[in-house]
Amino acid sequence: MTNVAIIGHGYWGPNLLRNYLEVPGVSVKWVCDLRPEALDKVRRRYPAQATTLSYDEVLEDPAVDAAVIATPISTHFELAKAALEAGKHVFVEKPMTSSRAGAEELVRLAHRTGLTLMVGHTFVFSPPVRKLGDLIHGGELGDIHFITSSRVNLGLHQKDVSVVWDLATHDLSILYYWLGEAASTVYVTGRGCIVPNIPDVAFVNLRFPSGVIANIDIAWLSPVKLRRTVIVGSQRMALYDDTESVEKVKVFDHGVDYKDPQTFGEFHLSYRTGDIVAPKLDNVEPLFAEATHFVECVTTGRRPITDGIAGLRVVASLEAAEKSLRNHGGVQTIELSDVPGV
Amino acid sequence: MTNVAIIGHGYWGPNLLRNYLEVPGVSVKWVCDLRPEALDKVRRRYPAQATTLSYDEVLEDPAVDAAVIATPISTHFELAKAALEAGKHVFVEKPMTSSRAGAEELVRLAHRTGLTLMVGHTFVFSPPVRKLGDLIHGGELGDIHFITSSRVNLGLHQKDVSVVWDLATHDLSILYYWLGEAASTVYVTGRGCIVPNIPDVAFVNLRFPSGVIANIDIAWLSPVKLRRTVIVGSQRMALYDDTESVEKVKVFDHGVDYKDPQTFGEFHLSYRTGDIVAPKLDNVEPLFAEATHFVECVTTGRRPITDGIAGLRVVASLEAAEKSLRNHGGVQTIELSDVPGV
Amino acid sequence: MTNVAIIGHGYWGPNLLRNYLEVPGVSVKWVCDLRPEALDKVRRRYPAQATTLSYDEVLEDPAVDAAVIATPISTHFELAKAALEAGKHVFVEKPMTSSRAGAEELVRLAHRTGLTLMVGHTFVFSPPVRKLGDLIHGGELGDIHFITSSRVNLGLHQKDVSVVWDLATHDLSILYYWLGEAASTVYVTGRGCIVPNIPDVAFVNLRFPSGVIANIDIAWLSPVKLRRTVIVGSQRMALYDDTESVEKVKVFDHGVDYKDPQTFGEFHLSYRTGDIVAPKLDNVEPLFAEATHFVECVTTGRRPITDGIAGLRVVASLEAAEKSLRNHGGVQTIELSDVPGV
């Protein structure tokens, strides 16, 4: 039995609680929040659930194996650090921290202690993203040439962070999972159209070490909602549209064949269009898959798919993107310092 | 009666010929091409049409009022220059020239001679682009915040130019017409996926003097064909989808209202979603509207909507974009020298 | 204050309870069900809610003004009759009864007692159906020529009734509300593809006294889910697609103008296509609007939009449709006997 404590019962915490309560082999030892009314809500829904206002009480409880942290981003670092130092495995919501320095420290700490550190990049556990990951990793698409993504809709402006920290987090975690690498440079064009100094639209341009390039449009301003990603590979192409209710993933057996010029002749291209397949997707709730994966990693010592390194890569990229976005910062390099495991 | 000569009867020339033959008040005095077999084709279709292999014969014919040039891009500059020097009005296909220096020289020449110089940015004469132009210029969308555009499909790779010169030309001419200004900076991320050294995908990021930003995705590699432009204004938003057969333009009465924070309170936003209208569009062939406009400008001395300055702005932007694209050139400034009329 | 009792807390009852608890001026005096475990569920969710296993207790309670019945269809008639006879207003779920004879008796009883009798044809209270009703009743579409509707998806086969009783109920109630009349004849082609003797696909053809014709496709077997209704009027046409998340209703300013033949010439038609508008729809939960309407009718004596006559017309049509469907029954006339108020 793995004993977890849910830290934070605000907007997202209830979803984590509900799922961890259902994962086999898990017991939710504590729900912890600073606000008594949040804990009242927990007990109304789950009368038998132990709750506490004191994070120390959680960390001092030797029965607790892992902390599941869903508090405001600015507190992630301190809370996760304290938990690791107390010998607890840590699951922390995305983005892992509000600065790259903090993320690096957590990664080092987890490495030193040998504890599991996992970040809640939930999309990586959603059936369409997993299906595409399997196809890409299995070589079905061939070498990836480029990826474009649009994640736009009308609302909801955040009060304290740019649209980059709010929305690009998702695309970065997804792309890094698919490609198995982080971007090396980022350039962002953006604008705060509605609220001064809070960019609500941004075009994020990425280059990867392998040569892949990517373009991500994100906005809180749009006539229509888009959740649309295109992956162009040398063997096949794919379309992932998360607003579709059924055909969320389509794989196109399309491509171009290049023939080198003979002697002094011109090169020759032939275009190929074949079947288009919308594969059946698993019917699993991403949050449940994520929780199950965390518990499995805690139990077996396996490295999480969205481990601390993955979380760090996203945070470092967000920090570089924000630097490019603000004051026309130009192209920013995303370099990770000497962090173990990178 | 306006006498025109069609110069070049290759891929595009036949379309121009067909349309100029139908414009009232126009006579096609000559069709000129270097290749006898091209002229044979003209006479088979139009037995009475005068043709010539000699461009000089055209320029020396005092009856010819205007040259309509549809030859390979690399020849645009020389042919247009010679025509202007011979006192002929000039219509030249897009892009106007293959270099900014040439474009500037043509603009200066047209200004000095007082002759009409017009560029064949045909999309500007298409009903959906015109309708959106009317809405924007009439203030219906309010201040424009940003524009995103996707112009991608599978094929057709060009042998000699990047996808930027091939496809971005269209979006640049459309955006500049709508916004009444040219971009001040451009940043391009691109890649030659299939043919070494010929970029076939590019993400073009633009900043405009007014603060508008734009993102243009162009590619010869894509699982699906997209011709999709989103315009977000302070009053309304619009979607232009040229792959739709009927609802090519949709106007969304959507927006966000911002209320300044009172005393120390937080700012407040309210989102508004209203009617969505697909306005009826004119039923006119863009090429015919373009040809009619050229003839009218020649006759009346009116400045063409897509005049030499418009053509120069596009060429200068393409040149800067190409510089950014090649060798990771970073952000490029688009500055026009001291050209009359800019 | 209007005191209601919710009768039946199975699949649908909880939705009614939740909504009636929120309607201003309403008190839910009782929740009644034969199954103790259903009432346990009520009290767990709403600890203060009075419940009872005895329908008699409800009817004998002089404080109860109205019974809201959401029990299996086969019990509607007996329960509604008893309530009316006990002097209670009645809201009963759709379809009103399982036979036309029963429906007629309820209508007569309501007429005689002067009590309100309303049927839960919820779609009639949904924003898209109401918007189209307003447009049709306001003459915006002109005279209605014909209506086609598709209501198909994969699942859920009912165990005891045909697809006609399950799905056509919705379309009949919507069409009768829009047109202000019931069909005069019905012809049905159908088939039980999966379960012997339970038709799971049916094509319902209707003729109306005004000349309107309609075709309704319903099925529990379909590759894609459709909820799509087309209304063709003499002035405008409309499309209602309930699977769309945003543009559920579109109004097309399209039509045909007919000119009578002059002397012996041929007639002449001109086709007109104009703007297409997706009007903004109210943002109200249909069930809440329905509950509010019932309470208002009870309080003011106003006749409900979906009154007993409306319920009777649907039941009579379903009975005739079923007769046509079974054993190739041919065209069936839908005649209502001499029922007061029809």
Place this chain on the structure above:
Amino acid sequence: MTNVAIIGHGYWGPNLLRNYLEVPGVSVKWVCDLRPEALDKVRRRYPAQATTLSYDEVLEDPAVDAAVIATPISTHFELAKAALEAGKHVFVEKPMTSSRAGAEELVRLAHRTGLTLMVGHTFVFSPPVRKLGDLIHGGELGDIHFITSSRVNLGLHQKDVSVVWDLATHDLSILYYWLGEAASTVYVTGRGCIVPNIPDVAFVNLRFPSGVIANIDIAWLSPVKLRRTVIVGSQRMALYDDTESVEKVKVFDHGVDYKDPQTFGEFHLSYRTGDIVAPKLDNVEPLFAEATHFVECVTTGRRPITDGIAGLRVVASLEAAEKSLRNHGGVQTIELSDVPGV
């Protein structure tokens, strides 16, 4: 070499001429039309083409192997009959004749003379219809349960025939090809909304001997153009949307499994949803495939896919449908008399 004569050079004849000129092994010996100006047009386009005003001249020319008839429908019977009697093979446009009696006579005549009689049901030769035919005939969809089809758009009203003769012709020929059987009964609900006595909307209900049922919506009045057919089989389901430019055919690996009730228990259904595939379609012009098929049948004596029997079945169905449509004619039986080969 097969020598054909094209009879009729009006609306459709030019398409046939263009295609027959390109079929290998075919010579177009004559183009025949009663109107000299129609033949002038032929010779302008094809200066070397022999033409004639006299049908007799064609029939008396011993070099002519086959007549390809594209004249007004009312003349099909006489012209085809004369050609067969003159010993010529016959290709005749759809519908084969304007009455079932005439169609039967042509079939008998072709049978007696041993000549090829083929009808121009072109859709049967289009890649999506052929692909679906291959899937159905190969058992991929299992037993067909039912088919629904919508063929509606705004315009073009015919002056002399109902929408049934104009549009249902296509669906009938397609369905009969797919199913390998003709309908046994038909019921039609329709209406002349614009022109008195010319029905412009009709709902056609069909029953087939195998138990298949079908519903066909056809109209010259519709807010949007639909060319959409759904086929539900016991193994798979398919969607054919001819307005799509790419994914015209989609095959859904969806279905329902029925388990018989054990002892006194209830039956049990399980719904299955699997991959959705849009198969690559051949890139062939239907008219060219049709012409090639006719020539091949003439040469080899093979029976055409759309032979006289196929043409007769469609005409007999149209005649029965029209009888049902006019004056509320009720359900009509489609019985073919004792025609050889049926």
